[in-house]
Amino acid sequence: MNSNRLAVKFGGASGQGINTAGRMLTQSINRTGLYTFSTREYPSLIKGGIASYQVDVSNKEIFSSKRKYQILCTMSEASFHKYLPNLSENGVIIHDGEEMELTPEEEIHIQKNNLHIVYLHSEKIALENGGTEIMGNAVLLGFIWKLLKQDPQILVEEVLEMLSGKDIDTEAETKCLLAGYNHPLYREELSHGIQLPTSAGTHRSLLITGNEAIALGALAAGMRAFYGYPMTPATSIFKFLGDTAHQSKIVIKQAENEITAALMSMGSMYMGTRALTATSGGGFDLMIETISCCGMSETPLVVVLAQRIGSGTGVPTWTGSGDLYTAVKGGHGDFPRCVISVSDATSCFSLIQKAFNIADKFQLPVILLSEKQIAESIYSVEKLPKVEKIDRNVVSPSKRYEITDSGISPRWIPTKGLQPYIHTSDEHTEDGHSTEEEVEVKAMSDKRLRKVTSLKNEIPEPTLYGNPNSDIVFVGYGSTKNALLDTIQLNENISYLHFDYIYPLKADKVQHLLNDGKRVILLENNQDGQFGKLLAEETGIKLKEQYLKYDGRAFSIDDILDYLNR
């Protein structure tokens, strides 16, 4: 185990309050000056099943969960059995309930790894301390805080701050936290395997999910309308923007379906504002006719595609990146587009702003690829990056579809007194009149596709992280960056080439790595190696070594190291 990291996992049924407990622990640890990475796993149902909330802690910025954890707190029998196998050596499991009947394998596992089990009846303790049943979570938190050897005052302050404004008996809540902290079941030997990293200071990071960062980035970029339709894992963008609309004053609308959400965005963007819609794979499929229409009509559009795993309904609450093809290729006809992939909260914040600038300037649809792992995980961020300058390329009226070398035609905002123009999904002449003449059809099509070249000239090269002299280079996009950045901290012989821009694709660096004789490994969260295929198609470069993971789980440090040790 890397001594700079520690993890606490909560397990239970959906609806048992593990999210609240996880959030409270994350925020309290954040108050100590340490960095966290928290992620939720949950089934596609409202109450029941097995859900978890894992909080990883370090004294450096971290971006992924470790496979193993040092403290496990379970609130259901099913979660006890499910999560026990990955409790690390000398770890502690706090089970909220009766003594469990262990399987022979579990007995052996516990003995071999010197695991400790504590049975804590949190609800009973909460009631004894004047609290309600739901305050059982405070008892558990208090006990965990003691295992972490942290000042109880910090926990109490943070929890009360989180609960301020809510109709909660704060005195009882405090008593429950302290009842857990001072519980007689705690004994010194329990903490032997648990060492919270030494804090770097007392600063507090911003705790932020990828979706929140997208919402904030969009607002910073001047987005003034959001058209939503619920679909996990995109929905919390809608929630954040809805919950803050009283302050941001945006137009917010739940459309009747994703088709409508995309069309409303297109209409609003035509009219000169910045609008956004966000969905997952199934909803994105419904938006594709609009995306194709934006391609032809040269209407700016920004769509967030937050991916989950599988075709059809797939595995709705689990992560993956199998929608790259549909983002890059979906839609009838040849048309230019841009596909950008976010990877963590800060990139969510910056790249959504880039997406709006590109959509406006190049007048084409931009698809911002995200993943459940990025969308819903809670990153601790020192500070959000600087806001991008808004770049719209709005000019004075002339020919709306003028044929230019760059492919970019003049666009102006519809305004009273300015020459009106038509956007059209028909092939058209420079003034927007529909045409079927062969010379005109080809000329306008060529003009539009030239925007891909112009755009390619503007987008940055992929970024190489880690030791440039390393022998092994992983290549990837999206959430793979998170596990890789954490792995690089442990292994100097690994570097990682990360792509923010998926299409157009700038991939000379991959060829350079191959030329240098490096071991280049493609890493993707899908079954088909879709990025690898796109790379081959666009550049002729075929990456023979591929590590593909498509079980609904994100890559972890452990996955990467295991792969290299095979």
Add this chain to the structure above:
Amino acid sequence: MALELNDYNSKYTPTWCPGCGNFGIHVALKKALMELNVHPSETFISFDIGCNGNGADTVGTYAFKTLHGRSIPVAIGAHLANRKFTVIADIGDGGCYHEGLDHIVNAIKSNYDITILIHNNMNFALTTGQATVTTPVGKKMYALPKGKPERDLDTNAFLMSLKPTFFAKGYSGDLPLLTEIIKKAIQHKGCSIVDISQLCPTYNKECNPEWFNNNIIKIDSLENYSNKSIDDANDLVKEMAKTKKIYTGIIYMNDSVPTFYDNLDSRKGIISEISEEVKEYNIKDLLKYCN
């Protein structure tokens, strides 16, 4: 300078069949805009695909020729972005009642301040005469040599069931009335639906001008009819279903229902339009809502 009808035209001539009802509808729309003194550069028309959609080439306003059945949500998006514009969604009966049926339902429910003109020629004409829900049962159509097998839809009753705040019926051959209806529809604050019976001399030959003259009754000619009365409106719709007559004029209007935007809490008290508000926004005060 006073506006002229030609100000609403592009330099291109229409491609419709001789005698097509779209000529009349376009003249009525442009005349209505002109008489209301709505400048072409403060008008946005979103078009469907089909014969009516081909009208997009002929207008001199801001416009968007969208996709089949999709003109309504594009109009809504444009309207919400800038309410200073007069926004018209132009759509055929195929696009409205088939491909994009959900859009009119939700547009009426939300009561956006736009005008929806349904070019109802009782068939899919540009794809050469397929049946729509407004084609009478049993009529022989493209790929239906034995006649359309299903019942037709009572679109009047359907639309009224959605509680529109403005519902009118017009006829492409009655320009003065259609112009007046469209003017009232544009002036109405809320979602105005105008279902326009239109001549289609190529694929709906039976319904020629003579047929329309025999089957149309003007609402203005009715005694004691109030288009403010929902009961009168519902009775009239039942009468249309029973007699198969078309009543033209404003069937129902209700000015007391707030529009979607008026009800939007986040926009209360703001006078600017969101198309004017695209600038860097300081998110500092929103950070506290994270996680």
